[in-house]
Amino acid sequence: xxxxxxxxxxxxxxGQTARITCSGDALPKKYAYWYQQxxxxxxxxVIYEDSKRPSGIPExxxxxxxxxxxxxxxxxxxxxxxxxxxxxxTDSSGNHRRVFGGGTKLTVL
Amino acid sequence: QVQLVESGGGLVKPGGSLRLSCAASGFTFSDYYMSxxxxxxxxxxxxxxxxxxxxxxxxxxxxxKGRFTISRDNAKNSLYLQMNSLRAEDTAVYYCARExxxxxxxxxxxxxxxxxxxxxx
Numbered sequence: 193x194x195x196x197x198x199x200x201x202x203x204x205x206x207g208q209t210a211r212i213t214c215s216g217d218a219l220p221k222k223y224a225y226w227y228q229q230x231x232x233x234x235x236x237x238v239i240y241e242d243s244k245r246p247s248g249i250p251e252x253x254x255x256x257x258x259x260x261x262x263x264x265x266x267x268x269x270x271x272x273x274x275x276x277x278x279x280x281x282t283d284s285s286g287n288h289r290r291v292f293g294g295g296t297k298l299t300v301l
Numbered sequence: 302q303v304q305l306v307e308s309g310g311g312l313v314k315p316g317g318s319l320r321l322s323c324a325a326s327g328f329t330f331s332d333y334y335m336s337x338x339x340x341x342x343x344x345x346x347x348x349x350x351x352x353x354x355x356x357x358x359x360x361x362x363x364x365x366k367g368r369f370t371i372s373r374d375n376a377k378n379s380l381y382l383q384m385n386s387l388r389a390e391d392t393a394v395y396y397c398a399r400e401x402x403x404x405x406x407x408x409x410x411x412x413x414x415x416x417x418x419x420x421x422x
Contacts, residue, residue, distance in 0.1 A: 193363060225408045227346070234396060234412040235346065241406070278346050282406060288360055290336065290407075295345040 194218060194283040196293035203299040210266040212296045214279030217260055224262035225280040226255060228273075229295075235278065239264060266298070274300045303327040303411045305397050310416030317387050317420070323380040323397030323413060331355075331375040334400035334407060337382050339393035340415075347393075350382065351400060351407075365391075387420045394418075 196216040204210045214224055223242050227235040237246055239255035242262060252267045262281075266273055279293040309321040323335070336351040350361045350371040359371050370383040380397050394417050398409040 223406045223408075227409075229346075234414050235409075236412075237408070237410055240408055240410075246410075276345075280408065289362065290348040290351065292338075292346040292348060
């Protein structure tokens with residue numbers, strides 16, 4: 193079955209740039225989406241269609257995709273950005289199944 | 302504003318059944334695909350199932366296929382997940398979410414707060 197692979201953890205100091213990667217064979221054909229989940233809360237969409245930012249999401253959040261890798265970048269990470277981040281996409285094999293990456297714990301301290 | 306409220310979670314014995322509901326408001330429910338996603342304690346998100354706006358199409362993760370059934374009632378603005386033959390590994394918070402679909406892809410734009418299902422003897 194189709195998989196998206198993320199690093200388990202990323203750690204940065206406040207004000208630094210955090211980059212979280214997501215690799216998957218179908219990403220050249222399918223968009224990547226990124227969700228932020230803070231402890232005890234439902235996930236929130238922070239990037240859609242590889243690089244678009246929903247209204248209300250701070251400009252420090254950006255996304256890109258090249259080949260089989262999508263990247264979420266948080267420029268000038270804040271303490272309040274500490275959360276789990278999940279990439280999300282669709283299998284391109286024709287079964288239309290959705291899939292999440294395993295998640296990345298971002299620590300900002 | 303878009304609201305999704307799940308209900309129906311609880312404690313059930315292995316092999317038992319449970320039906321989850323999701324009440325939708327703040328948008329035209331019949332225009333949207335809907336999905337269920339779950340999260341086991343301390344684990345990541347797992348997509349479970351989706352249903353098309355008119356119920357014509359459904360899809361399931363391999364881990365639940367043949368045991369879970371997704372359905373909807375557009376007249377009641379409600380989404381359901383019938384869960385049969387439950388196993389300990391089905392223990393999770395279950396979220397319903399709205400799908401925003403373009404010609405090329407779908408994604409989850411609004412989520413409920415989730416309902417906890419615990420499968421234990």
